[in-house]
Amino acid sequence: MYKNFNFWFAGSLLVSLFVAIPLFTVFLSFFNSTSEYYDLLRNTFLKNYIINSFIILIGVLSLTFIFGVLSAYFVSFYNFPGVNFFKWALILSFAVPAYIYAYSLTAFFENYGTLFSLITFIFGEGNYNKFIPKFDGIFGAIISMSFSLFGYVYVLTRASFYHQSHNLIEVSKNLGYNAKESFFKIILPSARPAIIAGLSLVAMECLADFGTVSFFSVSTLTTGIYNSWLSFDDLNTANQLSFVLLLLILTLFYIENYSRGDAKYHQPTQGFRKIPKIDMVGKKAQLVSILCFLLFFISFIFPTAQMIFWTIKFPKYFDLTNILLLNLNTLTLVIFTSIVLISFSFLINFGNRISKSKILNYLSFFSISGYAIPGVILAVAFITFFSWFSDFFSSFFSTTSIKKIFIGSILGLIMAYFIRFYSLAFNGIRSSYIKINQSIDESSYLLGYTKFRTLRKIHYPYLKNSIYLVSILIAIEIIKELPITLILRPFNFETFATKAYANASQDLLEAAALPSLFIIFWSALLIFYTSKHILSEK
Amino acid sequence: MKILFFLIFIIFNTSNVSASEVNIFSSRHYESDTDLYKKFTDKTGIKVNVISGKDNALHKRIVDEGKDCLGDLYFTADAGKLGSFELQGLFQKGANSEFIKKNIPQNFRSDYWIGIAKRARVIYYNPTKTNPPKNLKYEDLSKEIFKSKIAIRQSNNIYNQSLVASIIEHNGPNETQEWIKGFVKNFARPPKGNDRAQILAVAAGEAEYAIANTYYLALMLSGKKGEEQKNAAKKVIPYFPNQKDRGTHMNISGAGILKYAPNKQNAIKLLEFLLTKESQTHIVNNTFEYPIIKGVEPNKLIAQFGTNFKQDLNTNVSVYSKRQSEALKIMTEAGWK
Numbered sequence: 001m002y003k004n005f006n007f008w009f010a011g012s013l014l015v016s017l018f019v020a021i022p023l024f025t026v027f028l029s030f031f032n033s034t035s036e037y038y039d040l041l042r043n044t045f046l047k048n049y050i051i052n053s054f055i056i057l058i059g060v061l062s063l064t065f066i067f068g069v070l071s072a073y074f075v076s077f078y079n080f081p082g083v084n085f086f087k088w089a090l091i092l093s094f095a096v097p098a099y100i101y102a103y104s105l106t107a108f109f110e111n112y113g114t115l116f117s118l119i120t121f122i123f124g125e126g127n128y129n130k131f132i133p134k135f136d137g138i139f140g141a142i143i144s145m146s147f148s149l150f151g152y153v154y155v156l157t158r159a160s161f162y163h164q165s166h167n168l169i170e171v172s173k174n175l176g177y178n179a180k181e182s183f184f185k186i187i188l189p190s191a192r193p194a195i196i197a198g199l200s201l202v203a204m205e206c207l208a209d210f211g212t213v214s215f216f217s218v219s220t221l222t223t224g225i226y227n228s229w230l231s232f233d234d235l236n237t238a239n240q241l242s243f244v245l246l247l248l249i250l251t252l253f254y255i256e257n258y259s260r261g262d263a264k265y266h267q268p269t270q271g272f273r274k275i276p277k278i279d280m281v282g283k284k285a286q287l288v289s290i291l292c293f294l295l296f297f298i299s300f301i302f303p304t305a306q307m308i309f310w311t312i313k314f315p316k317y318f319d320l321t322n323i324l325l326l327n328l329n330t331l332t333l334v335i336f337t338s339i340v341l342i343s344f345s346f347l348i349n350f351g352n353r354i355s356k357s358k359i360l361n362y363l364s365f366f367s368i369s370g371y372a373i374p375g376v377i378l379a380v381a382f383i384t385f386f387s388w389f390s391d392f393f394s395s396f397f398s399t400t401s402i403k404k405i406f407i408g409s410i411l412g413l414i415m416a417y418f419i420r421f422y423s424l425a426f427n428g429i430r431s432s433y434i435k436i437n438q439s440i441d442e443s444s445y446l447l448g449y450t451k452f453r454t455l456r457k458i459h460y461p462y463l464k465n466s467i468y469l470v471s472i473l474i475a476i477e478i479i480k481e482l483p484i485t486l487i488l489r490p491f492n493f494e495t496f497a498t499k500a501y502a503n504a505s506q507d508l509l510e511a512a513a514l515p516s517l518f519i520i521f522w523s524a525l526l527i528f529y530t531s532k533h534i535l536s537e538k
Numbered sequence: 539m540k541i542l543f544f545l546i547f548i549i550f551n552t553s554n555v556s557a558s559e560v561n562i563f564s565s566r567h568y569e570s571d572t573d574l575y576k577k578f579t580d581k582t583g584i585k586v587n588v589i590s591g592k593d594n595a596l597h598k599r600i601v602d603e604g605k606d607c608l609g610d611l612y613f614t615a616d617a618g619k620l621g622s623f624e625l626q627g628l629f630q631k632g633a634n635s636e637f638i639k640k641n642i643p644q645n646f647r648s649d650y651w652i653g654i655a656k657r658a659r660v661i662y663y664n665p666t667k668t669n670p671p672k673n674l675k676y677e678d679l680s681k682e683i684f685k686s687k688i689a690i691r692q693s694n695n696i697y698n699q700s701l702v703a704s705i706i707e708h709n710g711p712n713e714t715q716e717w718i719k720g721f722v723k724n725f726a727r728p729p730k731g732n733d734r735a736q737i738l739a740v741a742a743g744e745a746e747y748a749i750a751n752t753y754y755l756a757l758m759l760s761g762k763k764g765e766e767q768k769n770a771a772k773k774v775i776p777y778f779p780n781q782k783d784r785g786t787h788m789n790i791s792g793a794g795i796l797k798y799a800p801n802k803q804n805a806i807k808l809l810e811f812l813l814t815k816e817s818q819t820h821i822v823n824n825t826f827e828y829p830i831i832k833g834v835e836p837n838k839l840i841a842q843f844g845t846n847f848k849q850d851l852n853t854n855v856s857v858y859s860k861r862q863s864e865a866l867k868i869m870t871e872a873g874w875k
Contacts, residue, residue, distance in 0.1 A: 110731070111738035112770040120766065129742035137730045217692045217730070226594065313764065380598050387602040403606040407599070408589070487595045491561060491587035491608075502567040502590055507734055507757065510764075511569065 008351030009359070015348055019370045019422045022381035026242050026373075049224040049241070053207065056141055056220065060206045061199055063146035068153025069195060071295055073183065076161035077169070079277045080285040086292040088531040093299035094151045095523035097480045099211030100500070100516045101144040103509050104306035105135045106215075114306060141216045145206055147299040152205075153198035160194030161187070169278075193259040200256035204249055208374035211482055215504070221245045222374045242377070249372040304520055310513035317503075317511040326515065330495050330522070332410070333485075334478050337417045338471045344418075345425040346467070349433050350455050353441075370419040376483035382416050383407055383487070408490050416484045421477055425470050432466035433459070469533045476523045559585040560804040563600060564613035565593040566791055570824030577820075578811050584804045593619055593696075600628060600796065610799035611808065615791045616696045617646075617653075618703065621859030624650040629794035632802055633809045641813065641831040645854045651794030654812050655827035658849065659701050659787045661777040662737050662748040662755065670747070675780045676705060676787065679747075680720025688721070689736040689745035692729040693869035696862075697751060701787050702869060703861030704853050708784060711864060718872040729875050734758065741770040751789075752776060756826035756839040778847035785850035789858075791827060 074080065075087050108114045111129045119128045135143050161168075168190060172182030188195075213220050219227075225241045280288060311318070370378065386406040394401050406412040436459065444454040482497040489498065496515040503512035564571075567590050575586035589596070593614055600607050612628070614620060623629050629650035638652060646653035661679075663670055671678070679688060691698060706714045726745035733750035734757070740748045757763060758771035778786045793812075795805045811817055818829040823837050835841055 106731075110735060111742040111744070112766045117764065117766045127743070129744070136735075137728070217694055219694060314762075376595070380595060383599050383602050387604065387606075390606070391604075401606040403603055404608060407603060408608065483595075486591045487599060489589065491589055498590075503569070506567045506569075507732060507754070508569075508762065510762070 008348075008355045012348050012351055015344060015422070019419050021385050022370065022373050022378045022419060023246075025381040025385045026377065046224070046241075049219055049221050050244070052138060052218055053220040053222075055138055056145070056213070056218070057203060057206055059138075059142035060145045060149065061203060063142065064150040064153045064202045065195070065199060067146065067150040067295055067299075068198060069157050069188070069191075071150075071292055072154050072158035072161055072191075073187065074288050074292060076158055077187075077277060078280045078285075078288065080280040080292075081289045082292065083277075086296060088528070089296045089300070090154055090292070091151050091527055091531060092296070092524050093148055094476070094527055095520050096148050096300060096303045097211070097482075097497075097519065098145045098148040098205075098209060099215055099482065100307075100519065101148045101303050102140060102212045102215045103500075103504055103512060103516065104303040105140055105144055107310075107509050108302075108306055109133060109135050114309065137216055138218050141209075141212050141218050144212050145209060149202045149205055150295075150299070152201040153195060156194040156198035156201075157191050160191040196259040197256050200252040200259070203252045204256075204372065207245060207249055207252075208372070210374055210376045211501075222376070225374075226376055226380075242373075245374075246372060253372060300524075304517070307513040307517040307520065310510045311517055314510045314513070317514060323514070323518070326494060326496050326499060326518070329493060330479055333413065333417070333495070334475045336410070337414050337421070337478055338474050340414060341418055341421060341425040341474055342429075342467055342471060345422070345429045345470070346463070348426065349429050350459065353433065354451055370421070371423040374483075375420060375481065376487075378420060379416060379484040379487045382412075382419070382484075386412070407488065410490060410493075413485065413488050416488055417478060417481070420481070420484060421474055424473060424477065428470035428473065429463060429466055432463055436462050465533070469530055472526050472530050476526050479519055479522050558583055558804065559587055560610050560801050560808050561587045561608050562589070562611045562613055562808075563596045563609040563796075564588055564590045565596055565619075566590070566613045566615045568825050570820070573824075574812070574817055574820050575808075577816075578808055581811070582807060584807065586808065597623075601626070605798040607796060607798055608800060609796045610801045610805040611793050612796055613654075613791070613793045615789075616700060616858070617790050617792065617855030618696065618700050618858035618862045620648075620651040620790075620792050620794055621856030623794055624648060624856065625859065628797055630797045630799065630802070632795045632806050635806075635810065637810065638813065643851050645851055646788075646790050646792075646830060648854075648856055651792050652809060652813075653790035653792040653830045653855070654809075655791045655818075655821050655825065655830055656849075657751045657753055657789050657791070657827050658776075658778065658847075659697060659749060659751055659789065661779055662740050662750060662774050663746060663777060664740055664743075664773050665775055666773070667743070668746045670777055673782045674777060675783055676701070677709070677717060677780075679724060680717045681724075684724040684747065686724065686726050687746040688724045689726050689739040689748040690729055691731060691733060691736060691750075693866060693874040697733070697789065698749075698869070699862045699865045700789055700855075700858040701749075702865035703858040704787050704850070706861045706865055706868070707853060707857050711868065714865075715868050715872070718868055718874065722872050722874050734763075737774055738767070738770055741773045748774075752828070752840055753826035756837060759839045760826070776843050778844070780850070781848050784852055785848040788849050788851075788855065790830070790855055791825075 071086070071090055075083055075090070106113075109132055111132075113132075115132055116128055119132075120126065168186050169182070172186045175182075175186075177185060207220075208222060209220075210222050210226070213223055221241055221244060225245065373381070387403060390401055390403040390406065393399070406415065440458060441454060444458050445451075449457065479495075480497060481495075482501055485495050486498050486501060489495075494502075496518045499515040500512040500519070503509070503515070562575075572588070575588070579585055589609075593616075596612070597619075600609060600612065612623060631649045633652050634649055638647065642652055646656065661670070661674065671683075678684075693699070702714065702718070705717065709717070727739070731739075733754045736745070736748035736750045737755055737758070739745045755771055755774065755776060758767045761768045780786055793809060795802060795809075799805050812821075813831055815831070815834055818831055818834040821827060822829050822834065822840075826837050826840050828836050828840070836845060
């Protein structure tokens with residue numbers, strides 16, 4: 001037992017340390033002098049960065065709250081035309097990354113953009129530009145992020161409603177509340193933990209965003225860290241900003257974990273019985289139908305349609321061999337990363353379980369840091385660390401440089417993805433693992449099963465479903481991932497995201513349409529496949 | 539088992555190192571550059587490998603990788619960036635053949651880097667609505683008569699920083715500071731969008747004047763952005779400022795040979811290839827920039843507005859790098875968002 005403890009402990013420690021590399025790298029560069037940039041930053045920028053980040057955060061949180069909670073409420077408690085369709089259609093918004101949403105939004109509403117063309121097509125020539133609302137800057141960023149992130153709130157709130165619906169409706173009826181009263185006084189408060197959990201996830205994604213805000217050239221904490229670190233070599237400022245950002249994100253993470261704990265507590269363990277939903281009729285039903293359709297339309301159909309429109313309008317950007325290659329590249333990354341991530345998460349979870357060590361549970365806290373740090377900062381910290389490590393290694397062992405094994409290689413990319421998505425994989429598997437009762441393990445030992453055999457014959461079949469689900473979530477994340485891939489990839493290696501980025505940054509969003517469409521297509525397909533899991537469990 | 543070996547091979551196969559290749563780190567994302575590299579490979583047998591990305595991140599990667607960096611060339615679309623690479627000792631000498639010295643104006647090259655193509659940052663207006671004053675200079679744009687008439691993008695944009703850097707170089711920081719204060723008051727709307735959006739703002743009547751790079755107008759005129767934008771672009775023409783003065787502000791796309799380039803000779807060959815008439819013609823017809831060498835005409839979409847305008851040939855473009863952060867400071871202090 002003691003021997004096992006050491007082995008699993010060491011393994012867990014190593015993985016946790018590995019995942020925490022970017023965190024350490026950014027913070028350990030504390031001992032550098034401040035540049036002139038710092039004064040400038042302190043006087044003018046810092047305040048702006050923080051204000052911008054907060055405006056975006058508040059805007060996105062408010063909108064995702066309204067969209068997510070309302071749609072979850074209608075879908076969970078009422079029958080109206082199309083309810084079974086909207087139930088899963090609303091999570092398709094996950095397939096559209098915020099930066100692609102931003103491309104569509106800009107192109108549609110800009111002067112002489114797609115909307116202008118549409119109006120001209122219908123009503124003939126005219127000066128319509130002044131009447132077309134413009135979505136850009138901070139406002140555009142808020143809209144783009146809200147429509148691509150509200151799914152988090154929707155999914156978690158809906159799950160909470162789903163498990164509680166019976167009692168709640170009963171209680172509010174007994175109290176003589178009407179629909180509005182029961183929503184505000186009973187239903188909303190009871191779903192609070194789930195709503196907060198969803199909002200914290202939204203907040204983390206929102207603070208870590210780089211693609212959308214840099215497309216709209218809004219300076220936020222994240223772009224501030226990026227610029228002070230890279231343009232001005234000012235590590236002090238970068239660290240200070242990182243500190244503020246991480247503090248925010250860790251707080252959110254804590255809130256999220258805490259709320260989830262609460263949410264679990266409230267879930268009825270037995271006696272759960274599905275109640276028939278309330279039938280909505282007449283104008284009310286139509287109105288709710290229209291609202292849900294609008295949300296689905298704006299979050300998913302609108303950006304997808306814009307991309308399809310361009311792909312058809314500008315067929316010269318279509319290149320079949322290129323498309324096949326991009327698919328192959330994406331597939332390679334998804335397969336390797338999933339295998340590595342799942343194996344490690346599974347084994348470390350198993351280790352934590354059999355060694356029953358509390359310390360290991362705390363160690364896994366580090367695993368979140370990869371998810372908390374914005375991808376663009378993680379990628380650069382990865383380069384800095386492995387350059388240092390490689391220099392150290394080769395001078396110590398007097399070998400040739402090993403840098404290119406880590407930087408600019410598929411292996412390096414997979415390692416960076418590992419850091420980024422370990423928390424997703426580890427916690428995904430963990431949440432199902434803790435549902436397997438310890439007594440099952442003991443029975444298995446009594447039957448003479450070894451630990452490894454228990455893992456293979458008892459745990460694995462139990463966890464198969466959640467492993468499948470986690471792999472698909474990883475796949476979706478990798479398909480959409482941009483900043484890490486962009487800087488760490490090998491020569492001549494493109495994914496849909498890098499291709500779309502390259503075209504968008506030379507102001508040819510038209511050519512970015514097809515790769516963007518593929519990102520949406522693959523993600524939507526995977527989401528569709530797993531919608532049952534996503535919707536029923538969490 | 540075979541599959542396993544194959545998979546391991548894919549993972550560890552960092553790059554197909556062939557004897558004859560050249561590696562480019564590029565923050566210039568033109569798809570058309572790829573066709574040009576193909577032509578180069580067909581001609582010389584030298585394979586061209588590219589990683590493109592954001593300027594700052596590539597920069598950081600080059601610094602961190604140090605002497606193990608596989609990059610031979612660094613490509614970028616701002617002279618300031620080239621200058622700061624030179625200052626930090628990230629480039630080495632090499633591209634200084636007689637041909638280069640003879641054909642590229644002195645202010646668009648140094649011993650360490652060369653310009654590949656030029657772009658001018660000009661003023662746009664709608665000739666049916668606006669009649670700009672004669673001999674307009676950038677410096678005039680702070681005057682009362684332009685109040686609430688000018689569209690320009692944000693101060694965090696590198697082209698704007700380079701433009702202001704060149705003005706600081708000529709007029710000094712104090713005078714520039716005064717100028718920016720007036721200039722910011724003349725904005726027609728809060729700065730937002732890219733260069734193309736500024737031109738469209740003039741076409742749509744949201745602003746009377748816009749400041750943007752030349753190739754954006756040609757991009758729209760080419761129809762690559764669709765019919766509506768093509769028609770919108772036709773409403774607008776460029777004005778080349780400071781003609782009686784130092785000339786219009788120019789910037790370059792350029793490249794330098796990285797200090798630890800493993801394939802230096804191939805890098806020189808590629809740079810010289812990019813300066814041939816054939817390559818320059820290819821570049822100007824795809825990106826609508828101005829050619830860096832003499833004897834090549836710009837694309838007619840941009841040449842129609844005149845090719846004989848006076849360019850600022852006295853300012854060495856690398857000073858942009860020294861002045862950019864000063865420029866940014868002045869801009870933000872004056873409330874240029």
